[in-house]
Amino acid sequence: MKERLEALRDAAFKEIQDNIDLNELEELRVKFLGKKGEITKILRDMGKLSAEMRPVIGQMANEVRADLENKINETKEILKTKAKEQRVASETIDITVNTKDIKRGHRHPLIQTAEELEDLFISMGFSVVTGPEIETVENNFDALNSPDNHPSRDLSDTFYINEDLLLRTHTSPVQIRSMKKYGAPLRIVSAGRTFRYDDVDDTHSPMFHQLEGLVVDENISMANLIHTLDIFIKELFGEDMKTRYRPHHFPFTEPSAEVDVTCIECRGEGCPACNFTGWSMELLGCGMVHPQVLENCGIDSEKYTGFAFGMGIDRIAMVKYGIKDIRLLFENDNRFLEQF
Amino acid sequence: MLLPVNWLKNYVDLSISSKEIADGLTYSGSHVESITSMNKGIKKVVVAKLESIETHPNADKLLVCKADAGDKVYTVVTGAKNLKSGDYVPLALPGAKLPGGIEIGITDFRGTESQGMLCSLKELGYADNVIPKEMRDGIFVFDKEYELGQNVVPLMQLDDDIIEFEITPNRPDCLSIYGMAREASATFRGELQEPEIEIENEVDDIHDYTNGIEVKTEACRRYYSRVVKDVVIKPSPLWMQTTLMNAGVRPVNNMVDITNYVMLELGEPLHAFDLDRLGGRKIVVRQARDGEKLTTLDDVERNLDENDIVIADENTAIGLAGIMGGLDSEITKGTKTVLLEGANFNPRNVRLTSKKLALRSEASTRFEKGIDPNLCSQAVERVCELVEETGAGKVVKGVIDVNQTRGNLHTIVLRPERAKMLLGVEIPEEDMVGYLERLKFKTTLKEGNIIAEVPSFRDDVQVEADLIEEVGRLYGFHNIESKPLTGGLTRGEKPYNKQIESRVKSVLQGIGYNEVMTYSFISPKAYDKLNLPEDAPERSYIRLMNPLGEDYSTMRTTLLSNMMDLLGRNENKGIEEVLAYEIGYIFIPKSLPVVELPEERQVLSIGFYGNKDFYYMKETLEMVYGRLGIGGLNYKRLTDNPSFHPGRSATVYSGDEVLGVFGEVHPDVAGNYELKNRPYLATINFDKVVEMTDLDIKYKPLPKYPSMTRDIAVVVDEKVMVGELEEIITAHGKDLVESIELFDIYRGNQVEKNKKSVAFSIVYRSYEGTLTDSVINDIQTGIIEDLENKFDAKLRS
Structure with missing residues (x-):
């Protein structure tokens, strides 16, 4: 089990990179941490473990979950910032255009x-x-x-x-x-x-x-x-x-x-x-x-x-x-x- | 008034530059308009005598002259035709300089070398209008022999400076060289040389030559006359001619020149008659007869009436008193006996006749301001002296002086403390006395005051303040040290209507309107162009007696015509959109013809054309009224004003008070002003606006409870107006309707013909608590029922 958890962590860390987008990140979160996710699957097999191994693996599973959550949140922030920067960069306008929509009056x-x-x-x-x-x-x-x-x-x-x-x-x-x-x-x-x-x-x-x-x-x-x-x-x-x-x-x-x-x-x-x-x-x-x-x-x-x-x-x-x-x-x- | 500085210096000791003279006199009250240096830069032009004149061997039209300039004889080629051997002429030597920077050298004229140039007056720098007629086309010929080789600059007074003054109408005594000398003497403390007149030989008796002078009108206040016989008419001496030319007067002949010279010198206009041509050998000063005719010296026949004063002989008028002599009694080459006139005429008569005949002369400009009657005798005597001195004739003994008695000179008391109070500066008494004495006031001291006797030529000095001005101007206003106003603080205020004006202007400026300014007088055609009916109140306008033209002949009773004019002008210049406003006055007579001051009512007019409509004007007005706290606005369709489009104009009210009318201009009126766009106008009674203005703003608490918004859309007949629907909504909503927003008016396929769908968004709010659906539903139901009953409205889902 220990090996499965470690393998899971390695696999997740490999997939959660900042070259994906926010939707893909959400999909990964569901895949690993969701109710039907990988971690849940592993934990479902806890019953098969011995009484003394159960807390050890439980603790390890929680650590892996925390690690993944941190990684996902960090990546989310990075991706958000990146998206905002991209939007701002794409919104550049021609500031030399004159519209003349507002007219003021003039005093004699x-x-x-x-x-x-x-x-x-x-x-x-x-x-x-x-x-x-x-x-x-x-x-x-x-x-x-x-x-x-x-x-x-x-x-x-x-x-x-x-x-x-x-x-x-x-x-x-x-x-x-x-x-x-x-x-x-x-x-x-x-x-x-x-x-x-x-x-x-x-x-x-x-x-x-x-x-x-x-x-x-x-x-x-x-x-x-x-x-x-x-x-x-x-x-x-x-x-x-x-x-x-x-x-x-x-x-x-x-x-x-x-x-x-x-x-x-x-x-x-x-x-x-x-x-x-x-x-x-x-x-x-x-x-x-x-x-x-x-x-x-x-x-x-x-x-x-x-x-x-x-x-x-x-x-x-x-x-x-x-x-x-x-x-x-x-x-x-x-x-x-x-x-x- | 032209003042040649050389002439001035004959009467007053001045050792300062012309510029200093000009500045000093400006500060003492004689405003200098310009200083001109005559004939600047002339060099090496000398007196020469023509030894011989021969036709040029190779050119018929040229002459070759031998001219002796003292040091040697020069050969000079000229084209002039007025020369004869023995003439003394100005010769520009090789290397000479003439005005305008012209340099004279040795020039070859068809094989003959010309060593210099013979000069005309024009070439010496004189203006055409002062050059004697006979010298206009030729070389200037001196009147007599002068030392050969002599520099012509001092001889011909070519080095003079001419100062031009603007003399105020109260100071006719300054319209003479001597008068300005008196000012200069007072200003610069230079000694004034009074002219001493001496006639050495007098012959016969005046009564042997004339049958007397008869003055039949009070308009002639004095008539002083002498006779000169054995007159020889010829050019006057060089010094007199050049002096006159420098003063801007063209020399004519000795008699005319002498009278002109003395007029300029002393300020008394004079006239010389050919005595032998006077019917009955007498002078009659009288009113002209109605229809009497006189041909004046300028060869124009004048039609006279009894308001004009003439100098006549026994039979007919021979001169216009104080303005111009007649052609028939003019001095000619054959004149032998001259009667000299030094007279004084009522300024008003001279002014009116001069004005009526559009005839102004050196004489009339002086007489119409009023001249010292004492000058009559002084000036005529001076003429006689010059006649004798220049050999123009023999002076006949005796004078005829009608009305010579003069009243006593009046005195004015000058209190030194009063001078200090008015001028704000303490001037020592002896200084004040000095100023007045130098201006020829005789002063005495009495009980600490200065008693000043006003000289006869200073009729303008009437009261103490006048004397204080004399003291002040010689002390120099520029020497008075400025002092702040003292006394209590005062608050600067603006009238209430001007404060309202400022608010209105700031609103209109903010929303894009330009302020305009147009004339208070307009054309009577304007009322037609605005399509105003015959009985329109605007047609009761005030006419000017003497307008500048029909277009400026009525005092406006509306501002709309000016507004239409300027909209039309701007459109014509291709300007796409103009928004303008003017705040001005209209003039409403209390009766016609006008007997008392009319009512002047303030009006705001607004006008525009371009990409704007009726509703833009309506909103404009609402913004203005909103800024002034004028509420209760309501509108009625305007149907009886032919200036406006009957379906697109309205009267705006606040409650029951009419504030003004506005709307689209009637197409006929727009056409009258040649506008292709649809123009819009508003004319607002600004007095009423000022009266209704309420600047008192009381804060209303911000709402604590939420609002509810409901939309209603109904189909109604085209004739039903949105305002009528809104009235019903407001009435049902009691105080709960916070706002009604019209968000759509739809006409088209979805509704029947001649119907429209009108949609409102109604915002309800209570300040007491949160509204419930049931309360609002009840109101909405009531509104819809009422709309159905009153307007046959159909709810649109």
Whole structure:
């Protein structure tokens, strides 16, 4: 019996190899260890043994069974690992295939820019307000100290609805509305559509966009204005930006200034875009609110002072994205929009 | 405004470069647009005298000249026809350089060697538009004898720099060389040389020559006049011609040049009339008569009306006041006696007439901004001085000055602490006084304040803030040290509707829509293209008085036309699929014609074409509303909106509130926009959406008990809508129906014609406990019975 058991073990070890598959292994397990397997057959003959040999052979049979079970389990693990490796290896795909099943939408570059500008000012403690696109002559010109005979009031400069109503030519009437509604102190910005009688070409559009800001409080000075706009410009275009405040003229501010900013394309080196001056010209207009404008809105111009600034959002978006033709902003060509 | 730097330096002591002048003036408020160096690089061009001129032996069209340049006589070949022996001309010597890098050598012209070249003004670098007419085609001939061999560069002011300024409309006093000299003097602290005018000989009396000046309109605020006799019309001297050319003005003749020169110098537009051609030898300043005609100097006949101011003689108009003279009284070669006009006109009249006639001139651009009336006399006197100095005529004694009285100059108080408050910087009082004095304000000190008397040419300075700007700009805004805003912290806020906008945009961006932006004004044809009926509310739109064209003439009452336009444009460019949205305003008049501000309503429009259908739009809207917490969505078929396909469009409600309409575009409308694809649109009342938005989210506990899923498939008539079936399921399910999923709609061989099979998967769940089959079976039975009764539904097994 002893010899039969040893022969069985040798035979099994010979057959259980890692070049078989899992099914074959299972068949071998049944063949050797199953209820009708070889070991069972041998053990069935135990009755024929003497009483003293029975425990010896029993123990030996258990050892052989354990050896076979171990061998089968080990081989099973090896075969499983091998199978997994084979599957993974067979599943390699072409990762250069482009399916384009998912599409994201795109924000309009100008509106996106306007919202970014608003957010920048929100972070500086300004509140966003809005105003209507159709305005009164009073809010758009009179209250802003614009002289009666100012050319900007002409039919050839401004779109009128009747003699009292027009399409706002700037976002400045929002200043008037806000000062009348909220009084002082005040810290607001407002972005929106503005309109001027300009034929369409690559730098002009009858509809364009401005962002207007206004601060009214006690002891507000030009030094505060410069500080605020400098922070804004650096946030918008980068820390290396320089600004240049040049005296200018607007009817609703006094003193008034225009702000030039380091040329965004060449960062001040001089290039064709800046006419080799190193400056992007007239990016913003600003100044101290004219005392008459404060008074027009019921604010005591002796107690309060304020500053205001305005900028063309279209221009800023165009500079930012390198867009040379303003018409692209209004044409809504999908191939243009999907670049942003 | 073109400023020749050489001319500027006649009035102000400056020993800095043109670049430094330009930068400094920019910082003090006169914005420089460009600096141009004249005629850069000219070398070895000298004055020469033509000794002889002969026809070239081998070429009829060429001349061979002997030109004496002092050191020797050069033989030069030229093709010009305007030369005669004895003329003084500019000669480019062999080795000379001309503008544009042209080098002159010794050249052989058909056997004759040309030692250099005789030069025209163009070859010396002048632009065509400033070269006198008679010199356009020939060699430049000097007006008199000059030292031979002399370098022409300084002689002809060829080394000048021209600075171009953008002068703001409030500063007409800067539209002159002297005005800019005043700015330069204030900016650089250089001594300002005031022009001293001296006329040595005056003859006869003005009243012997003219019957006077009659001013019949308030639009003429002053009229200052003198007479010059024995006029000899000829070219003006070289220095004046070159000065004018450098300032961008073409020389004409001595009288015209002198008036132009003084206009540029002092800023007062002047006019010279041929006195002998004035009817009644008098001037009348009056309103034009309706229908009166005048041919201006540019040879165009102008139709006038009583809003125009004319200068007339006894009979007819001879000039448009402040804009342009008439052809009939123009100075000609035969002019003997000249009446000089230095006048001041109301800016508004000049502006309106100039605009109406589309006629702008150097005079009108100055007058329409307002000019110091004191300049009238100064300028006319200066003209007389130059007439005498250049031998253009004899100055007649006496002046006629109508309305010469001027009001007193006003004063403004400048409080130093106010300047500090506005500028944010403390400027010593003596510095402020210095700035103002250099700008020609007379100052006195009183009780710690500066009292400034505003000069007559500074009408723009009206209030204290204006004075503070004067101080600030000379101190230099760039020298103001920036200071942070102080005071309490403020919270930056966004209006609620903008917050909602952001949410909507993020949803739409996430599911593939592009944001678009279109004009607020649209064509009236748009309402027809959208098939809107005559009585549609959208047709109550506001018209612009002065649109840029019919296509931009109405304030939109719908966003759909813009959306259709852009869908059409994109399809036309071959783009297969476009998904777009716009959030914009429509303009609803409270009455027509408009008397008060209209209502501006915010609208969300969505549009697409391509591989998408009605249900994609419906789902899009549900995603948007879902993000905003707007529930209770229900839909009704839209049948009365001719912009939409009647079988494929709907009104969307939240409860009873209409949120908008959407669906497939009516094929006629799609055709109107030349779309071949089926486009889909939605127009959503965004104000309503904002109002209905509920951002308050309350957490609902996750279910503890398992769900049960049951499928139902019924065959119903084609007309029965899925929504009606779902309503019944929901009603029977009480609160136990967690979701209903429509998983199949089948039409075909397995069902009768005009019928469809609709299959739902219903998920039941209770939050109270595990559901039992009997409870669900009861519900299912109820649902099926109801479907059978109401819709004649047949259960499909």
